[in-house]
Amino acid sequence: MIRYLLPLGLFVGLVIIFIYGLQHDPRHVPSPLIDKPAPAFNLPTLHSPEINIHLEDLKGKVSLLNVWASWCVACRTEHPILIGATSKYPNLNLYGLNYKDKREDALQWLQQLGNPYIENAFDESGSISIDYGVYGAPETFVIDKAGIIRYKHIGPINKQQLETIILPLVKELESQQI
Amino acid sequence: MKTLFPLTLIFFVVFSSSVYSNDEPVVFKNKNHEHRYQSLIEEIRCLVCQNQSLADSDADLAQDLRKEIYDMIVSEKSDEQIIQFLVERYGDFVLYRPPLKENTWLLWFGPFLFAFIGLFAAIIIIKRQAKTNNIEAEMDEDKKQRLTELLNTDPETDSGGDKK
Numbered sequence: 417m418i419r420y421l422l423p424l425g426l427f428v429g430l431v432i433i434f435i436y437g438l439q440h441d442p443r444h445v446p447s448p449l450i451d452k453p454a455p456a457f458n459l460p461t462l463h464s465p466e467i468n469i470h471l472e473d474l475k476g477k478v479s480l481l482n483v484w485a486s487w488c489v490a491c492r493t494e495h496p497i498l499i500g501a502t503s504k505y506p507n508l509n510l511y512g513l514n515y516k517d518k519r520e521d522a523l524q525w526l527q528q529l530g531n532p533y534i535e536n537a538f539d540e541s542g543s544i545s546i547d548y549g550v551y552g553a554p555e556t557f558v559i560d561k562a563g564i565i566r567y568k569h570i571g572p573i574n575k576q577q578l579e580t581i582i583l584p585l586v587k588e589l590e591s592q593q594i
Numbered sequence: 595m596k597t598l599f600p601l602t603l604i605f606f607v608v609f610s611s612s613v614y615s616n617d618e619p620v621v622f623k624n625k626n627h628e629h630r631y632q633s634l635i636e637e638i639r640c641l642v643c644q645n646q647s648l649a650d651s652d653a654d655l656a657q658d659l660r661k662e663i664y665d666m667i668v669s670e671k672s673d674e675q676i677i678q679f680l681v682e683r684y685g686d687f688v689l690y691r692p693p694l695k696e697n698t699w700l701l702w703f704g705p706f707l708f709a710f711i712g713l714f715a716a717i718i719i720i721k722r723q724a725k726t727n728n729i730e731a732e733m734d735e736d737k738k739q740r741l742t743e744l745l746n747t748d749p750e751t752d753s754g755g756d757k758k
Contacts, residue, residue, distance in 0.1 A: 448683070516654065
């Protein structure tokens with residue numbers, strides 16, 4: 417009896433391991449930055465190069481920092497979701513980190529597709545993005561009132577992820593006192 | 595058709611050069627620095643193309659990180675400092691040889707575990723086979739006994755045996 421049951425058991429075990437493996441995206445690398453202070457930055461804004469934006473500008477409120485670029489195809493998919501989110505929830509503090517882009521391209525992109533961002537930091541060299549461990553735009557960070565990174569989303573956010581993960585988290589963090 | 599092929603080749607050669615153009619050749623004044631740079635970029639994984647090291651990868655991020663490593667080496671940072679810099683940002687995943695931790699012990703000791711299971715299974719199978727061999731040997735004993743019995747019977751009473 418065991419002669420037949422043993423291979424069957426091994427087979428079922430392997431199938432379970434494979435199913436488990438298929439449900440995990442190998443591109444999702446857990447970020448070591450979760451629950452750590454967001455890396456400081458001091459970058460020119462996308463719209464006016466002479467004005468700088470700092471991490472301090474984000475503090476005191478829960479904010480989303482979205483890493484994007486005009487050359488990034490997946491960002492184009494995500495863009496309408498962000499527009500929808502900020503028009504539905506005007507209190508959502510969405511900041512952009514424009515990653516290794518050309519200024520005029522990025523500005524044109526916003527003009528054509530709409531601008532959901534309060535402000536955009538212009539990271540031309542990509543060095544601040546390296547500090548944030550960015551490896552595939554778009555990426556979105558949820559930063560709490562104290563400037564601690566609470567969540568990182570890699571890849572384009574879809575509607576369901578926005579409604580079930582990101583917005584509830586923002587709400588929860590907003591109720592917290594510093 | 596015959597002219598089309600070389601033309602396409604030329605097209606690709608001409609336009610592919612732009613892919614490499616922003617990757618500056620790295621020049622070190624110090625041989626030791628160059629050696630450290632080489633071994634570091636071979637030890638660090640590119641997160642964009644995850645099965646390639648920074649040395650192999652052509653991704654934009656890999657170029658930026660190579661440059662970052664170059665700058666850190668030139669500014670006399672130690673290998674540990676450079677690795678710490680990368681791990682703080684991208685996690686242990688950037689290392690091709692992750693440190694021994696609670697959540698990596700299976701990664702490090704898994705192969706030995708499986709080798710042990712294999713050895714165990716082999717021993718069981720060999721033992722079982724030896725047992726069946728013994729049964730066969732016992733059967734042979736039975737046959738031998740019968741044979742001697744047959745040989746010891748009186749040839750006179752045997753009707754069909756050979757006679758000298």
